[in-house]
Structure formats: C-alpha cells, structure tokens
Amino acid sequence: MYPINLSKKTALVFGVANHRSIAWSIAKTLHSAGANLILAYQNERLKENLSKITEGLPNVSLFECDVSSDENIEELYNQINKKFDSIDYIVHSIAFANREDLSGEFINTPRKGFLTALEISAYSLIPVARLGSHLLEKNGGSIITMTFQASERVFPGYNVMATAKSALENSVKNLAYDLGKKQIRINAISAGPLDTLSSRVISGYKDMKTYNANKAPLQRNITFEEVANTALFLCSDLSTGITGEIIHVDAGYNIMGI
Ligand SMILES: NC(=O)c1ccc[n+]([C@@H]2O[C@H](COP(=O)([O-])OP(=O)(O)OC[C@H]3O[C@@H](n4cnc5c(N)ncnc54)[C@H](O)[C@@H]3O)[C@@H](O)[C@H]2O)c1
Secondary structure: OOOOOOOOOEEEEEOOOOOOOHHHHHHHHHHHOOOEEEEEEOOHHHHHHHHHHHOOOOOEEEEEOOOOOHHHHHHHHHHHHHHOOOOOEEEEOOOOOOHHHHOOOHHHOOHHHHHHHHHHHHHOHHHHHHHHHHHHOOOOOEEEEEEOHHHOOOOOOOHHHHHHHHHHHHHHHHHHHHHHOOOOEEEEEEEOOOOOOOHHHOOOHHHHHHHHHHHOOOOOOOOHHHHHHHHHHHHOHHHOOOOOOEEEEOOOHHHOOO
C-alpha cells in the first residue's frame, strides 16, 4: 500500500490505449493508493484492451470518449454524473499527430496536420477541464496533463507535436488561473522518453532516449513508475500549494546546457 491514501477518491483517466500507456501506469498507481478509477478510452477498438487489463480490478468503470468533439466530452461527463456525485482527479494523457508530420523537416508541416495535432493534443485539455470542473469543484481537485520538453527546445522529428506541447503548457497556466478560484489545481508532468505506442512513431525517438541517458544528471532514462508517483503526489494533499506548474520527470535532462 502506498503511504498516500486516496480511498473514497475518484480519478478519471484519459489516454489508456494499452498496458504500456503512461496513463495506465498512472491509473494503476492511483488505484493502488485506494482511488476508484474511471477510464475514458478513445474508441470501441480499444475497449477490448482495457477490459483485459482491468479484469478482476474492483472499482473500475470504462467509458468511451473521443475528445475531437465537445459533444463527446459533454456526453462523457453526463454519463459519469449518473454514476458518481463528484470526482476528485482528472488525468489527461492524450496526444495525436499524423505519422507523416512526425518526421522530416518541421517547415513542411501542412495546415491540416498542424490543426489536427493542436486540436487533439492541446485544445482538448480545455473542454476536458471546463466541463469536468463542475464535477471536480465539490471537492477542489487536481488535473494533470502530460507534456514533453520539446515545448521549449528543438528535438528534430518531434516537429508539430512540439508546437502542440507549447500550447498545452501555456493552457495549463491559463487554466490554473481560471480554476484556482474553485480550488481546482492543474499541472503538467514533462516526462523523459518512455516506450509507448505514441513515442515509437516519432522519428528520432531512439536518439532522444540515448541522449537523455548519456547527458542527464542521473545518467539514465526514467521509469513509468517515476511518472506515476509524481502524478500520485500531484493528486494528493501533499501538493495542495502547487498549480500551473510544469514538473520535469526526466532524470534532470532539461537543466543541462551541454
Ligand atoms: N512516451 C513518451 O516518451 C512521452 C514523453 C512525454 C510526454 N508524453 C505524453 O504522454 C501522453 C500519453 O502518451 P503515451 O506515450 O502514453 O502514448 P499512448 O499512445 O499510450 O497514449 C496516447 C493516448 O492518446 C489517446 N488519444 C489520441 N487521440 C485521441 C482522441 N481523439 N480522443 C481520445 N483519446 C485520444 C490514445 O487513444 C492513447 O490512449 C501524451 O500526451 C504524450 O505526448 C509521452
């Protein structure tokens, strides 16, 4: 059992595609700390994966939600509201860009690919937070999203997703201001490279991992558990004074000049 006790708390987690998803490591950790889980999966195709990996786990509910439409997000919260009076945490662990826009030169990013990446990977946090805030505000609450350091520096190949992460991080700060009056906190975890479905699509991903391990002060890459433990801290009452932050969980890579 974790030293942080989240029993009687409920966490809504977006972004579990399979057992390698960062969202899944966070969900497992919150659940181990006692929280009820609501997992919002993108589409019917993923439902089978989720049913398998959650089989036998108590206090887990599954709902479908493609965040490309506000109506879907509204419908999700309506469904949740029928079953739960309130929720305590929202984890937004979602990103998407067309595969062809994650290689080659950024200068060639097409308009449509740019809009798609920004809509799913950055904009979606806004309606997820706004519509979810009605269920969160009864208890205060905490929202977490996932970002990457390419928001601040150039990682060749990360391309349009880097622009999306910059927009996402700025949104976190503006949302922190808006939600603060309801005592709802929102923060981003800027994680180092981890092997998932999404990261493997990025050309140059393997190099990013090698550089990270060689140059980071801790001289290694991070683990899924380290990200999940930071999410646990950000949900817990140990972090009630923290909002609008971008917390790097990257073995210290981001502080290095050379
Ligand atoms: N893996 C890494 O190295 C790394 C590092 C830093 C940040 N991140 C971020 O972590 C988050 C999770 O990614 P991951 O690496 O776990 O990969 P993943 O592929 O397991 O997760 C991405 C999730 O986004 C969901 N998604 C995409 N489009 C959606 C839509 N329209 N509606 C609803 N859901 C949608 C997918 O279903 C999937 O569950 C992303 O924001 C990613 O950018 C990943």
